[in-house]
Amino acid sequence: MMGWFSRVKNSIRWKISIFITVFFLFLFLLSGTVVYVFFTRNLEKVFYETNLSFSRISGEEIGRIFEEYFSGGFPYFEERVNLLKKMNPHLEKIQIFSTNGYILYDSHLGKIKKEYKEEEVMERIKKVSVTRVKKGNYFEVVVPIMGIWGRHLYSVRFLYSFEKIKRIKRKLGWGIFLGILLAGLTIFYVSYFASKMITGPVERLSSSLMKKEVKINPEEYGEDEIGKFARFLSLTLENLKNALRELEEANRAKDRILENVSHELKTPLTAAKGYVEYILTGKMGKVDRKIEEALKVVKRNLDRLEGRVHELLRAREEEYKKEYEKRNFSLKLLVREVVEEMKKRAEEKGLYLRYLILDELPPVYGDREKIREVFENLLDNAIKFTDNGGVEIKVEREGNMARISVKDTGIGMDEEEAKRVFDKFTQASPEISRRFGGVGLGLSIVKSIIEAHGGRIWVESRKNEGSTFYFTIPLYAGGEDEEEDYGRG
Amino acid sequence: MRKKIMVVDDEEDILSLIREILEGEGYGVICVNNGEEAVIKAVELQPDLILLDIMMPGMDGWEVVKLLKEHESTKDIPVAFLTCKGELRDKIMALQEGACHYITKPFTPQRLVEEVKMIFERTGGEGDK
Numbered sequence: 001m002m003g004w005f006s007r008v009k010n011s012i013r014w015k016i017s018i019f020i021t022v023f024f025l026f027l028f029l030l031s032g033t034v035v036y037v038f039f040t041r042n043l044e045k046v047f048y049e050t051n052l053s054f055s056r057i058s059g060e061e062i063g064r065i066f067e068e069y070f071s072g073g074f075p076y077f078e079e080r081v082n083l084l085k086k087m088n089p090h091l092e093k094i095q096i097f098s099t100n101g102y103i104l105y106d107s108h109l110g111k112i113k114k115e116y117k118e119e120e121v122m123e124r125i126k127k128v129s130v131t132r133v134k135k136g137n138y139f140e141v142v143v144p145i146m147g148i149w150g151r152h153l154y155s156v157r158f159l160y161s162f163e164k165i166k167r168i169k170r171k172l173g174w175g176i177f178l179g180i181l182l183a184g185l186t187i188f189y190v191s192y193f194a195s196k197m198i199t200g201p202v203e204r205l206s207s208s209l210m211k212k213e214v215k216i217n218p219e220e221y222g223e224d225e226i227g228k229f230a231r232f233l234s235l236t237l238e239n240l241k242n243a244l245r246e247l248e249e250a251n252r253a254k255d256r257i258l259e260n261v262s263h264e265l266k267t268p269l270t271a272a273k274g275y276v277e278y279i280l281t282g283k284m285g286k287v288d289r290k291i292e293e294a295l296k297v298v299k300r301n302l303d304r305l306e307g308r309v310h311e312l313l314r315a316r317e318e319e320y321k322k323e324y325e326k327r328n329f330s331l332k333l334l335v336r337e338v339v340e341e342m343k344k345r346a347e348e349k350g351l352y353l354r355y356l357i358l359d360e361l362p363p364v365y366g367d368r369e370k371i372r373e374v375f376e377n378l379l380d381n382a383i384k385f386t387d388n389g390g391v392e393i394k395v396e397r398e399g400n401m402a403r404i405s406v407k408d409t410g411i412g413m414d415e416e417e418a419k420r421v422f423d424k425f426t427q428a429s430p431e432i433s434r435r436f437g438g439v440g441l442g443l444s445i446v447k448s449i450i451e452a453h454g455g456r457i458w459v460e461s462r463k464n465e466g467s468t469f470y471f472t473i474p475l476y477a478g479g480e481d482e483e484e485d486y487g488r489g
Numbered sequence: 490m491r492k493k494i495m496v497v498d499d500e501e502d503i504l505s506l507i508r509e510i511l512e513g514e515g516y517g518v519i520c521v522n523n524g525e526e527a528v529i530k531a532v533e534l535q536p537d538l539i540l541l542d543i544m545m546p547g548m549d550g551w552e553v554v555k556l557l558k559e560h561e562s563t564k565d566i567p568v569a570f571l572t573c574k575g576e577l578r579d580k581i582m583a584l585q586e587g588a589c590h591y592i593t594k595p596f597t598p599q600r601l602v603e604e605v606k607m608i609f610e611r612t613g614g615e616g617d618k
Contacts, residue, residue, distance in 0.1 A: 270595040274507075278510055281598060284513075306595060
C-alpha cells in the first residue's frame with residue numbers, strides 16, 4: 001500500500017491520470033444517476049398508466065365473457081382469459097369476486113367458491129369505481145362490472161408484478177455502472193498516455209543529465225515548451241562545460257607557472273647557497289672570522305628564501321593530494337604531544353602554553369599526521385603573533401564532532417583581515433608579512449585539510465585582543481572499540 | 490686513474506659550483522651545458538658518471554638518458570639526475586628510465602659529495618683521489 005502510494009506521489013504521470021480519471025468518474029456518476037432516476041420514474045409512470053387502461057378495457061371484456069361462460073363452458077372462458085394474460089406480460093393473476101366477497105374465479109386455481117376474508121380487499125371489491133393500490137411486489141387494480149340496469153355484478157381484480165420492471169431497472173443500473181467503469185478505464189488509459197507527452201521528454205531529459213557524459217540533443221524535444229526548456233538547458237550546460245574547461249585550463253596554467261617559478265627560484269638559490277656553503281667549508285681558501293660571520297648571515301637568509309619556495313610548492317601539492325590515511329586516534333594524546341613539542345618555543349618568548357580537555361571523547365577519525373600539521377600550524381601562528389600572555393587549547397564535544405579551539409592573546413585581526421585569513425597568499429597586512437615572514441599559505445592548507453575531513457574551521461578575533469581559531473573533526477562513529485596505537489609513522 | 494664525472498646543466502653557475510666542489514674532492518669534471526652535446530661527449534669521452542639536469546632547453550634530461558641507454562658504449566654508464574623536481578612520481582619515472590640516482594636541488598656541497606661517493610661504491614669502482 002505504502003509502495004503504491006509513494007509511486008503515485010512521485011510520478012506526475014500517475015497524478016495527472018488519477019486526477020483526470022477521478023474528475024470524469026465523478027461527472028459520469030452524477031449524470032448516470034440523473035439518467036437512471038429520470039428513466040425509472042418515467043418507466044414506472046408508463047407502467048401504471050398502461051396497466052390501468054389495460055385493466056379497464058379487459059375488465060369489460062372479462063365481464064362479457066364471464067356471462068358467456070355459462071353458455072360457452074369453462075374451457076372457452078379460460079382460453080379467452082389466457083389470451084388476455086398473454087397480451088400483458090406484467091399480468092400475474094386475474095380474480096373475479098362476487099359483491100359479497102366470494103371468489104368466483106382465480107386464474108391460478110381455476111373456478112373456486114370460497115369466502116374471502118381480507119377486509120382491505122373487500123372494501124375495494126364493493127366499490128363501483130376503479131381502484132388501484134401498490135402492494136409490495138404487486139400493483140393491484142379492481143374494476144367493477146355493471147349489469148344492464150347499472151347493477152354491480154362482479155369485481156375483477158388484476159394483479160401486476162413489478163418483477164419485470166425491476167429487472168429492467170437492474171439492467172439499466174448495471175449498464176450505466178459498467179459504462180462508467182469502462183469510460184473511467186478509457187479515460188485513465190488515455191490520460192496516462194497523454195501525460196506521457198509531458199513526462200516522457202522530462203524523463204529523457206533527466207536521464208540524459210544523470211549520465212556521466214552529460215549531453216542534451218535539443219532536436220529530440222521538438223518546438224514545444226519542453227523543447228524550449230531542453231534547448232535552454234543544453235545551452236546552459238554548454239556554457240557550464242566551457243566555464244569548467246576554462247577553469248581547468250586556468251588551473252593548469254597556474255600550475256605550470258608555479259612550477260616554472262619554483263624552478264626559476266630554485267636554480268639561482270642552488271648556485272648561491274652552494275657557493276656560500278662551499279666557501280664556508282674552507283676548501284676554497286681560508287675564511288677569516290668577519291667574512292665567515294657575514295657569509296653565515298647570507299646563508300641564513302638564503303635558507304629562509306628556500307623555505308618560502310618550499311612552502312609555495314607544498315601548497316600546490318596539497319591541492320592534489322586528496323588521499324588521506326584515515327584511522328582512529330586519540331585526540332588527547334595528539335594534543336599532549338604537540339604541546340610538548342611547541343612548549344620550548346613558547347617558553348623562549350615567555351608565553352604560557354596549556355591545554356584543556358573538557359569532555360570525555362571517543363577517538364577521532366582522520367589522518368593523524370595531517371591533523372598534527374593543523375595543530376602545529378595554528379600553534380606556530382599563535383606563538384608567532386603573541387608577545388604577552390599565551391596560548392590555550394580547548395577540546396570539547398559538539399554532537400558527533402570534536403571541537404577544538406586555539407586561543408591566543410596576541411595582536412589579533414580586524415574583521416576584514418579575519419575574513420581573508422584562510423585565503424591563499426593572504427597575510428593580515430604587508431607590515432605583518434615583513435615582520436613575521438611566510439607567504440601566507442599555512443592557513444589555506446590547514447583549511448583544506450580540515451575540510452577534507454568533513455570539518456569546519458573559523459576564527460573569532462579582535463584587533464589587539466587576540467584571536468581564537470576553532471575547528472571541528474569527526475569522532476569515530478563505531479563506538480569506543482580501539483584505543484589508538486601511539487607510535488608515529 | 491681519476492674518475493671522470495660529466496655534469497650536464499644549462500646553468501653556468503651551477504656547473505662551475507659543481508666543478509669547484511667535485512674537483513676539490515679530486516674527481517675529473519667535464520662540464521656540458523646542453524643535452525645534444527652531452528650525448529656526443531659521453532660517447533667520445535666515456536665518463537664514469539653523468540650528473541644530469543632534467544629541465545633544459547632543447548633536449549631535456551629524459552631524452553638524454555634514453556639516447557645513452559640505447560647506445561652500446563654508453564649504456565652502462567651510471568646516470569644521476571640532478572634536479573629541482575622533487576615529486577615522487579618524477580623519482581619513480583627516473584628509475585624506470587634507467588637513472589640510478591636522484592639528487593634534488595638545492596643541495597649542499599657535502600650532500601653532493603656523499604651522493605657521488607655512494608654511487609661509485611654501489612657501481613663497484615672505488616673513487617681514487
